[in-house]
Amino acid sequence: MTALIRNQWYVAAYSEEVGEPLLGRTILGEPLVLYRTQDGTAVALADRCVHRRYPLSLSGRDGDRIVCGYHGFTYEPSGACVYVPAQTRVPRTARVPSYQVVEQDSLVWVWIGDAGRADASRIPRAPWLNAPGYTTVRGMEPLAARYGLLVDNLLDLSHETYLHGGYIGTPEVAETPITTEVDEDAGIVYVRRRMTDVECPPFYANSTGIEGHIDRWQDIEYHPPGLYLLHSRIAPTGVEIGPDGDDSGAFHAEIVYAITPETENTTLDFWMVARDFAVDDAQVSEYLAKSNHTVVMQDVVALNALEKVIATEPEGYQELSINIDTGGLAARRMLKNLLGS
Amino acid sequence: MTATVYRIVWLPGSDRLHGTCHCGAEHDADDPVEMWTWLLAHPDHAAADQDGPPR
Numbered sequence: 106m107t108a109l110i111r112n113q114w115y116v117a118a119y120s121e122e123v124g125e126p127l128l129g130r131t132i133l134g135e136p137l138v139l140y141r142t143q144d145g146t147a148v149a150l151a152d153r154c155v156h157r158r159y160p161l162s163l164s165g166r167d168g169d170r171i172v173c174g175y176h177g178f179t180y181e182p183s184g185a186c187v188y189v190p191a192q193t194r195v196p197r198t199a200r201v202p203s204y205q206v207v208e209q210d211s212l213v214w215v216w217i218g219d220a221g222r223a224d225a226s227r228i229p230r231a232p233w234l235n236a237p238g239y240t241t242v243r244g245m246e247p248l249a250a251r252y253g254l255l256v257d258n259l260l261d262l263s264h265e266t267y268l269h270g271g272y273i274g275t276p277e278v279a280e281t282p283i284t285t286e287v288d289e290d291a292g293i294v295y296v297r298r299r300m301t302d303v304e305c306p307p308f309y310a311n312s313t314g315i316e317g318h319i320d321r322w323q324d325i326e327y328h329p330p331g332l333y334l335l336h337s338r339i340a341p342t343g344v345e346i347g348p349d350g351d352d353s354g355a356f357h358a359e360i361v362y363a364i365t366p367e368t369e370n371t372t373l374d375f376w377m378v379a380r381d382f383a384v385d386d387a388q389v390s391e392y393l394a395k396s397n398h399t400v401v402m403q404d405v406v407a408l409n410a411l412e413k414v415i416a417t418e419p420e421g422y423q424e425l426s427i428n429i430d431t432g433g434l435a436a437r438r439m440l441k442n443l444l445g446s
Numbered sequence: 447m448t449a450t451v452y453r454i455v456w457l458p459g460s461d462r463l464h465g466t467c468h469c470g471a472e473h474d475a476d477d478p479v480e481m482w483t484w485l486l487a488h489p490d491h492a493a494a495d496q497d498g499p500p501r
Contacts, residue, residue, distance in 0.1 A: 282456035289450035428456050431478040
C-alpha cells in the first residue's frame with residue numbers, strides 16, 4: 106500500500122518552522138517552498154523556478170517575494186512572476202503553482218490536489234498543541250519507509266511492549282484486549298485499550314512522579330490519512346473520574362502524529378506530546394522530549410528495516426493478522442477507500 | 447440519523463472477537479479478517495456467514 110492519496114490536507118510543517126527563511130519540503134512527491142510573509146501569512150509555492158527548475162528554497166527573499174538564486178526570476182506570494190532578468194516583458198506563463206495553506210493548532214496544513222475540492226472545515230483538530238493549560242514537546246523524523254507502515258505501527262500499540270520496553274512499553278500493553286470502532290460517516294478509526302492496576306512505564310513514572318501501579322488508558326483516534334491522536338490517561342490505580350466529569354486526579358498526555366507521505370516510500374513523521382501536568386517544568390519537558398525522540402527513533406529503525414524487506418520481497422506475500430490488528434485493518438480499508446474517492 | 451459505526455470488542459479472557467454492525471446485527475469470530483468481512487457485508491450478513499471460513 107504505497108499509493109499516495111491526493112485531494113487531502115497534510116501537515117507540511119510546524120508553525121514555528123515557517124518564518125523568514127525559505128523551507129523546502131516534499132509532500133506527496135511535490136516539492137514545496139514554505140515561508141511567511143511580513144504580515145505573518147504562511148505561503149506554500151512549488152519549489153521549482155519555471156525557468157530552469159532551480160529550487161526556490163535555495164534562493165533568497167526580497168520582502169515578500171522570492172528571488173530565484175540562479176537567474177533572478179522573482180515571484181509574488183501568489184506564485185506570479187513579476188521580474189525576469191534583462192527584459193521588460195514577463196512571459197504570461199511565468200508562474201509557479203501555489204498551494205492552499207491553513208494554519209491551526211500550531212500545524213501548517215497544505216492541500217494536495219484539485220484546488221476546487223479543498224474544504225478547510227474537514228481538517229481534523231488537535232487543540233491541545235497550543236491550548237492554555239498544556240505544554241507540548243515535538244519533533245519530526247524523516248522515515249525511509251512508506252506511510253502505511255507508520256499507520257500500521259501506530260494503530261497497534263501492542264508493539265510498545267517489545268519495541269519500546271523500558272520507555273513506554275510494559276508487559277500489560279500487549280496483553281490487554283482492545284475495542285475497535287469505525288465511524289464510517291466521520292471517517293475515523295477508534296482503538297481503545299484500558300488497563301487497570303498495571304506497571305507504570307518509566308516515561309510516565311518519571312514525568313508524573315507516580316510511584317506504584319496505575320490505571321492506563323490508550324484511546325486512539327485516527328483521522329485518515331494524515332492525523333493520529335492518542336489520548337493517554339494515566340492515574341494512580343483507583344483514581345476515577347468524578348461524577349461531575351472531574352478528572353483532575355489523573356494525568357493526561359495527548360500524543361499526536363502527523364503522518365505525511367513525502368514520496369511513495371518515504372514519510373515525514375511529525376510527533377508531538379502535549380501534557381496537562383508539570384506544564385511549567387522544563388526538566389519534565391526535556392525528559393519527555395528526549396524519551397519520545399528515543400521511542401520515535403526505535404520506530405524509525407524498525408520501519409526502515411521493514412521497508413527494505415517489503416521492497417525486495419516477491420509479490421503475493423501473505424501476511425497473518427490476529428486480534429491486535431483489528432484497528433490496523435480498519436485503517437487500511439479506509440485508506441484504500443480514500444484512494445478511490 | 448443513526449451513525450454508521452462498526453464495533454469490534456475483543457472479549458477479555460478469550461481470543462474471541464464480538465462484532466456489532468450499525469444495523470444491530472452481531473457476530474462472533476476468531477480473527478479480525480473474518481470479522482471485518484462479515485461486518486462489511488452489511489446488509490447481507492447471512493451470505494457472509496455462509497461464505498465465510500469455517501468456524
